Amino acid sequence: MxxxxxxxxxxxxxxxxxxxxxxxxxxxxxxxxxxxxxxxxxxxxxxxxxxxxxxxxxxxxxxxxxxxxxxxxxxxxxxxxxxxxxxxxxxxxxxxxxxxxxxxxxxxxxxxxxxxxGEMWQGAGRGYTSILMVTIGTGIGSGLIIDGRVHHGLFGYGAEMGHIKMVCDGRQCHCGGHGCLETLASATAMVKSFREYLAAGYPSMLSDRPELGAKEILAAAAGGDELAGRVIDEAACYLGTALANAVLLVGPEAIIIGGGPAQAGEVILDPIRKHLAAAMGTWQLKPVPVLQAALGxxxxxxxxxxxxxxxxxxx
Ligand SMILES: [Zn+2]
CATH class of the missing domain: 3.30.420.40 (ATPase, nucleotide binding domain)
Incomplete structure (x- = not known):
């Protein structure tokens, strides 16, 4: 076959x-x-x-x-x-x-x-039947599978996590809304936040780099750069909080993080787990696994x- x-x-x-x-x-x-x-x-x-x-x-x-x-x-x-x-x-x-x-x-x-x-069948989600996959890139995409079936919801709203609202009157999103998760935690948002801090005078080992992407910020964070670490932690706070909301709403067995920044591994996954746990509070009976996507x-x-x-x- x-x-x-x-x-x-x-x-x-x-x-x-x-x-x-x-x-x-x-x-x-x-x-x-x-x-x-x-x-x-x-x-x-x-x-x-x-x-x-x-x-x-x-x-x-x-x-x-x-x-x-x-x-x-x-x-x-x-x-x-x-x-x-x-x-x-x-x-x-x-x-x-x-x-x-x-x-x-x-x-x-x-x-x-x-x-x-794909991740549920052959990747990080093997063995699970209910997973939430969040892909961090220029924006934030997501797919939700419940009991082995894709959840679409009305008009396909099911799992448009990139556009759930995290901040009232927050950053303008291209979708027309404000404070969407992807304006705060996408790779694009990480770079934007980093540049805003640089412009405000925060020191960083990356301050003289004209070309800057999320990859460089993640590498600097892993290397101990304080400002890079701060930017990643802030993005992870929004991601972890959004994931806690998703866990409380639909209860996936596992969360899979994909996209370029996820390839940096623990430097982004660890703070996501930390903020997810903090947002869950006493509701966290057992941590929901937050896994790095495996299939690229x-x-x-x-x-x-x-x-x-x-x-x-x-x-
Ligand atoms: Zn939006």
């Missing part, structure tokens, strides 16, 4: 053939070329799928099913992409069009949920293959 998992991004299409045990057999990627229109993107997906199947000695029709993660809001039941700004898609019937083109069953899902499925960039491919497997097993 061979499944095709596709991680469709604004810049590149990553795809992999995955076996029933979650092992990637072949993988490849091509530019998305979203500006050339929908038909061109679907054609590139088909070519990539055919090439990967060919490398494995298979025809396209021998694949069991296809799963695809989309950077946007998705109506899973109807197979529609409501809105994917990076792809310039709006109310596009991706599932049916791609199924017709490939002549295979296709399942679609939002990419943050797909990554969570493959989470999208593996999660999409899992989606394909679950969908095709219903036939």
């Amino acid at each position: 061979c499944l095709l998992g596709i991680d469709l991004g604004g810049t590149s299409i990553k795809a992999g053939l995955v076996d029933i045990n979650g092992k990637i057999l072949k993988k490849g990627q091509v530019p998305t070329g979203a500006g050339e229109g929908t038909t061109a993107v679907l054609k590139r997906i088909k070519n990539l799928a055919r090439d990967l199947a060919g490398e494995q000695g298979l025809a396209l029709g021998e694949l069991e099913g296809v799963g695809i993660g989309i950077p946007g809001s998705v109506d899973v039941a109807r197979g529609l992409v409501h809105l994917a700004p990076n792809l310039f898609w709006r109310d596009f019937s991706l599932r049916d069009e791609l199924a017709a083109l490939l002549d295979l069953p296709v399942a679609i899902e939002n990419d943050a949920h797909v990554a969570a499925l 960039n493959d989470a999208g491919i593996i999660g999409a293959a899992y989606l394909a497997m679950k969908t095709s097993s219903q036939y």
Whole structure:
């Protein structure tokens, strides 16, 4: 049994053939070329799928099913992409069009949920059936799985943790709100906070660096830089507090942290755990594990293959 998992991004299409045990057999990627229109993107997906199947000695029709993660809001039941700004898609019937083109069953899902499925199946979330995955990057994405099933909620609001409100009248968010978690704890927010402190005269070993990212701040924090440590601790405080709210609301068995900053490991995970525990107070009967994501960039491919497997097993 061979499944095709596709991680469709604004810049590149990553795809992999995955076996029933979650092992990637072949993988490849091509530019998305979203500006050339929908038909061109679907054609590139088909070519990539055919090439990967060919490398494995298979025809396209021998694949069991296809799963695809989309950077946007998705109506899973109807197979529609409501809105994917990076792809310039709006109310596009991706599932049916791609199924017709490939002549295979296709399942679609939002990419943050797909990554969570991947981590639950083969990554840090193995052995759990209810997990919350939070991905820290330019923004903050999240996927929530309850009892093995993705929780979408009304209009897909289920698990948009990046935009839960942490501060009334806080920083302006691109979503139109104020004080959203991602304005306070994303990689972008860490850099913004750090620069604000520098401008206010706080000393740091990074003060003469013109180019500065969250990676450098995390490394400086690990190296004992006081200001970097302060910025990371503040971001972790917002993350830990938001996670405590999520634990009290839905009670996941484990929390998985993904994205670039999570790769720094304990320098960010430790303060998140500390603030989560503080926010839980006496409600914390037993700490909810806060784990570093294990699959990196493959989470999208593996999660999409899992989606394909679950969908095709219903036939
Ligand atoms: Zn927002």
